Amino acid sequence: MIDCTKWLCLLFCVLLLLKAEASYVPITFVQNAVTKGAVCLDGSAPAYHLDRGFGEGINNWLVQFEGGGWCNNVTTCLGRKNGRLGSSKKMAKQIAFSGILNNRRIFNPDFYNWNRVKVRYCDGSSFTGDKEEVNPTTQLHFRGARVFAAVMQDLLTKGMKNARNAIISGCSAGGLTSILHCDRFRALLPAGAKAKCLSDAGYFINTRDVSGTQHIEQFFSQIVATHGSAKNLPPSCTSRLSPGLCFFPQYLVSQIKTPIFFVNAAYDSWQIKNILAPGVADPEGHWHSCKLDINNCSPDQLELMQGFRTQFLRALTVLGNSPSKGMFIDSCYAHCQTEMQETWFRTDSPLLNKTTIAKAVADWFFERKSFRQIDCAYPCNPSCHNRVFEPQDQPEKNVTTKGTSDASSRNPNSWFPKLSNKGKWMELLCIKQWISGLLPTLFILRSGLVHGA
Numbered sequence: 001m002i003d004c005t006k007w008l009c010l011l012f013c014v015l016l017l018l019k020a021e022a023s024y025v026p027i028t029f030v031q032n033a034v035t036k037g038a039v040c041l042d043g044s045a046p047a048y049h050l051d052r053g054f055g056e057g058i059n060n061w062l063v064q065f066e067g068g069g070w071c072n073n074v075t076t077c078l079g080r081k082n083g084r085l086g087s088s089k090k091m092a093k094q095i096a097f098s099g100i101l102n103n104r105r106i107f108n109p110d111f112y113n114w115n116r117v118k119v120r121y122c123d124g125s126s127f128t129g130d131k132e133e134v135n136p137t138t139q140l141h142f143r144g145a146r147v148f149a150a151v152m153q154d155l156l157t158k159g160m161k162n163a164r165n166a167i168i169s170g171c172s173a174g175g176l177t178s179i180l181h182c183d184r185f186r187a188l189l190p191a192g193a194k195a196k197c198l199s200d201a202g203y204f205i206n207t208r209d210v211s212g213t214q215h216i217e218q219f220f221s222q223i224v225a226t227h228g229s230a231k232n233l234p235p236s237c238t239s240r241l242s243p244g245l246c247f248f249p250q251y252l253v254s255q256i257k258t259p260i261f262f263v264n265a266a267y268d269s270w271q272i273k274n275i276l277a278p279g280v281a282d283p284e285g286h287w288h289s290c291k292l293d294i295n296n297c298s299p300d301q302l303e304l305m306q307g308f309r310t311q312f313l314r315a316l317t318v319l320g321n322s323p324s325k326g327m328f329i330d331s332c333y334a335h336c337q338t339e340m341q342e343t344w345f346r347t348d349s350p351l352l353n354k355t356t357i358a359k360a361v362a363d364w365f366f367e368r369k370s371f372r373q374i375d376c377a378y379p380c381n382p383s384c385h386n387r388v389f390e391p392q393d394q395p396e397k398n399v400t401t402k403g404t405s406d407a408s409s410r411n412p413n414s415w416f417p418k419l420s421n422k423g424k425w426m427e428l429l430c431i432k433q434w435i436s437g438l439l440p441t442l443f444i445l446r447s448g449l450v451h452g453a
Helices: 004-021 031-036 074-081 144-157 173-180 182-188 215-227 243-247 269-276 288-292 299-319 357-365 421-446
Strands: 023-029 047-051 060-065 094-097 115-119 165-170 194-200 260-265 325-330 372-374
Touching (some): 165 173
């Protein structure tokens, strides 16, 4: 008979390993923001999660903005209003901090002891909207820019005003936030602080889809109009171009004064699915299987994706050659690589020039060395962690409700990075229990004594 206590011990050990891999951080609601009109789509208070720094990192701040697409009209914003991307009432009361937010040196060597903040996303405009009027029927509030200001003010009062080092970061729509608000963030901090920006998967490009239409340009223009974002976009761009174009990094990054680093896949999975081959451009679903797994793509589809990479790299040329603008552009089919442990810092993480994303970002920030690397074309990089999506992960016809900030929770491979000393001890204990419990069971199974399991 199988000793169930050993299997319970094994389960307990697995849970301990999961706990060792990430810390869980409670939510903070900025209640006083409501009186300023700085609210989510549904009128609820903005929120963030703060894990306090310690030791030498006590005066260093990393502020990361959550991703989660956008809403471009009243209908799509109503679709977000009653979920976590439109209401702080629907947000998880605690979330796991991993990757660049991890508080263990072995997982996050250079930023583990900083004050690490995850700002929740509930406005649908990358924190740029600001319309005073509220429709009495829909009760939608377009106040993203006010939310940004209120959260920053709250963090300043909690110690960020004394920052010595600071980074504004974000993934996807949050990565775009870190670009659009880069110089604004720098202006909030002490003159002597070292402040820089980091955009992960936020370099969205303006290009045609497979039907020949510039669907994404129209979509971004609708976001700006719906939310009243124009006045909160960088004036260096809006003084030259229509506001809708100023949602595209390629038209404004050359004017950003604050040092900024870009982490992006040249075959960004979100952009392939929603910019190159959105559902509206592929009504018969020829791209369905390809978008789920790049290994399913036909030669013709791969050729179009190589063309997308060419367009993406061309859009990067506006960055020039300044070492203050760093980049890690890999050839992976991926999206958001800094907040997932497996792609941020692990023994099998993606590499460029034998360097992980974590080391590249840290070397650039601390000015140990510059880092500006662009990968060779797919499929040349064996270190890539190419995303494989389940059919239910396919984007809706409208790209506005697609979340991006919970990628690591959907990917079990990200649950088991390298372990801390405490984690290694638990790992050894669990391995011992696993072997002592598993081998007798395998022997019984092999002998044919256990049936119908």
